Amino acid sequence: MSLLERIAHPNQAKVWYGEIPIQSRYTVGITGERFFREIKDNGRLWGTRCPHCDLVYIPPRLYCERCFAHLEEWVEVPTTGRVHTFTVVHLDLDGNPLPEPRIIAFIQIDGTDGGLIHDLGEVDPEEVCIGMCVEAVFKDPAERRGSITDIRYFRPVG
Amino acid sequence: MARNRVAIVGAGMTKFVRRAQETAKELAWEAASKALESCEMTLADIDAVVIGSAPEAFDGVHMKSEYLSDGCGGWGKPIIRGFVGGGTGVFSAIQGWYHIASGLFDTVLVVCEEKMSSCQPHPQGAFITIFDNITERALGPNLLWIFALEMNAYMTRYGLSKRDIALVAVKNKRNAADHPAALLGDPNITVEDVLNSEVLAWPVQRLDVSPISDGAVAIVMAAEHVARRVTNKPVWVEGVGWNLDTAYWTNRDLSYPTYVEEAARMAYKMAGITEPRKQIHIAEPYDPFDYKELHHLEGLLLFDKGKASEATALGITQRDGDLPVCPSGGLLGVGNPISAAALMKVAELFWQLREEAGARQVPGQPKRGVAQAWGDLMQVGTVIVLGV
Numbered sequence: 214m215s216l217l218e219r220i221a222h223p224n225q226a227k228v229w230y231g232e233i234p235i236q237s238r239y240t241v242g243i244t245g246e247r248f249f250r251e252i253k254d255n256g257r258l259w260g261t262r263c264p265h266c267d268l269v270y271i272p273p274r275l276y277c278e279r280c281f282a283h284l285e286e287w288v289e290v291p292t293t294g295r296v297h298t299f300t301v302v303h304l305d306l307d308g309n310p311l312p313e314p315r316i317i318a319f320i321q322i323d324g325t326d327g328g329l330i331h332d333l334g335e336v337d338p339e340e341v342c343i344g345m346c347v348e349a350v351f352k353d354p355a356e357r358r359g360s361i362t363d364i365r366y367f368r369p370v371g
Numbered sequence: 372m373a374r375n376r377v378a379i380v381g382a383g384m385t386k387f388v389r390r391a392q393e394t395a396k397e398l399a400w401e402a403a404s405k406a407l408e409s410c411e412m413t414l415a416d417i418d419a420v421v422i423g424s425a426p427e428a429f430d431g432v433h434m435k436s437e438y439l440s441d442g443c444g445g446w447g448k449p450i451i452r453g454f455v456g457g458g459t460g461v462f463s464a465i466q467g468w469y470h471i472a473s474g475l476f477d478t479v480l481v482v483c484e485e486k487m488s489s490c491q492p493h494p495q496g497a498f499i500t501i502f503d504n505i506t507e508r509a510l511g512p513n514l515l516w517i518f519a520l521e522m523n524a525y526m527t528r529y530g531l532s533k534r535d536i537a538l539v540a541v542k543n544k545r546n547a548a549d550h551p552a553a554l555l556g557d558p559n560i561t562v563e564d565v566l567n568s569e570v571l572a573w574p575v576q577r578l579d580v581s582p583i584s585d586g587a588v589a590i591v592m593a594a595e596h597v598a599r600r601v602t603n604k605p606v607w608v609e610g611v612g613w614n615l616d617t618a619y620w621t622n623r624d625l626s627y628p629t630y631v632e633e634a635a636r637m638a639y640k641m642a643g644i645t646e647p648r649k650q651i652h653i654a655e656p657y658d659p660f661d662y663k664e665l666h667h668l669e670g671l672l673l674f675d676k677g678k679a680s681e682a683t684a685l686g687i688t689q690r691d692g693d694l695p696v697c698p699s700g701g702l703l704g705v706g707n708p709i710s711a712a713a714l715m716k717v718a719e720l721f722w723q724l725r726e727e728a729g730a731r732q733v734p735g736q737p738k739r740g741v742a743q744a745w746g747d748l749m750q751v752g753t754v755i756v757l758g759v
Binding site for chain 2 (some may be wrong): 229235236237239241243245246275279283292
């Protein structure tokens with residue numbers, strides 16, 4: 214163990230370089246197909262409801278994680294919600310300063326028992342507060358790809 | 372040491388397919404909910420959940436059991452993930468057993484899921500790092516190398532031909548034609564088809580190998596007092612065993628799986644089996660490659676070394692033979708979503724011993740079966756003996 218401590222330069226230790234050469238192709242799943250199609254085609258959010266547990270899941274689920282019921286009742290939910298909590302991100306993954314800090318929030322979607330993680334926009338970090346009412350801002354239909362980034366960000370309402 | 376008696380009371384599975392539209396969680400839920408339905412239980416009746424899934428890289432998700440947990444029925448429950456590579460499916464059932472045998476829980480839902488189609492361009496990319504980083508990876512190995520080297524060592528030691536071994540692939544793919552969840556069942560496949568298929572790494576050819584697949588399997592396990600209330604046909608776990616050989620495959624005898632023998636001896640001792648050839652009525656050995664079925668049958672002490680192929684040629688291992696082997700169709704026929712494939716073997720014994728296997732049912736009211744899986748760095752054997 215002490216060998217590395219006595220080496221002045223890391224390259225003095227004999228190493229062999231390798232990588233795991235894979236990429237992942239994730240299917241969005243049975244409920245994901247419909248969820249993302251509604252976002253892409255209509256700029257709307259849909260969830261699924263468990264009638265036994267009286268829960269509305271967003272993102273939608275095929276099954277209720279609490280009672281295991283197959284969820285077949287789709288409900289359109291508002292594109293508005295409240296900031297449950299947020300953070301202001303200053304560095305990128307490599308530790309470099311971002312040109313502009315990003316505000317990342319957990320937005321509880323109105324009328325549901327869940328929410329989405331997303332950017333907040335059209336607002337300064339010092340103006341954001343927990344409990345703030347926000348709404349989704351979608352990209353133009355032509356730019357949408359059926360992805361969570363079809364929502365540009367959430368912005369304060371009113 | 373006193374141990375509580377444990378039974379399997381329910382089982383369910385998804386179809387095994389080349390590429391599922393479902394997410395991994397959705398596949399897990401489908402199998403788990405079918406298993407619960409099969410014994411008229413609900414999630415509320417389950418005390419704990421065991422999740423089995425092989426390398427993280429297949430699904431492309433780290434902390435895979437946490438990711439899969441809600442699809443496996445783990446919400447608000449104690450969960451554990453077992454992982455011994457290809458041996459995981461049988462090992463998960465062993466974990467379910469000791470959760471209950473220990474007295475800690477009365478009911479356990481065991482769910483194994485694999486979604487290999489996420490992994491691009493091929494799951495071989497994920498397997499590369501199982502080789503020794505320093506002495507082997509620089510050679511650019513892939514998993515087929517191990518099997519090809521092992522198959523050649525096995526064939527040469529016992530003087531077996533490619534044709535002898537191809538009979539296993541034919542038997543299993545034909546058996547799988549009767550399995551509603553199978554990916555590669557083929558009632559008309561012949562030895563010539565296997566011998567004429569593409570050579571991948573000699574002596575391994577395309578039809579000697581099981582396909583990569585997506586799928587999930589689940590079983591419900593229960594303590595005796597619960598099992599007797601839930602069903603009049605509990606299938607008892609009579610013995611379990613597992614064992615690892617050296618991680619250096621260059622320090623093993625590749626022509627004989629000693630680790631399988633050690634695991635089998637452990638399980639047979641627990642089950643009170645002294646003459647496995649008489650006391651075991653069905654075997655579901657791990658068959659990712661056709662020669663592996665023979666290899667493992669010998670490791671399970673069901674045939675003399677080098678003699679499993681002769682028994683195959685004589686029809687002894689056919690569904691209506693003296694010792695039906697892989698009546699499910701095995702990995703070669705049903706498919707090989709790693710951990711799910713091995714738990715499928717446990718589920719098959721459950722259905723066979725309850726005489727609920729439909730077109731796959733082996734005749735003669737079998738009373739005891741053994742399922743076995745193998746994997747990790749090709750040196751783990753996991754064995755479970757079930758009986759009624």
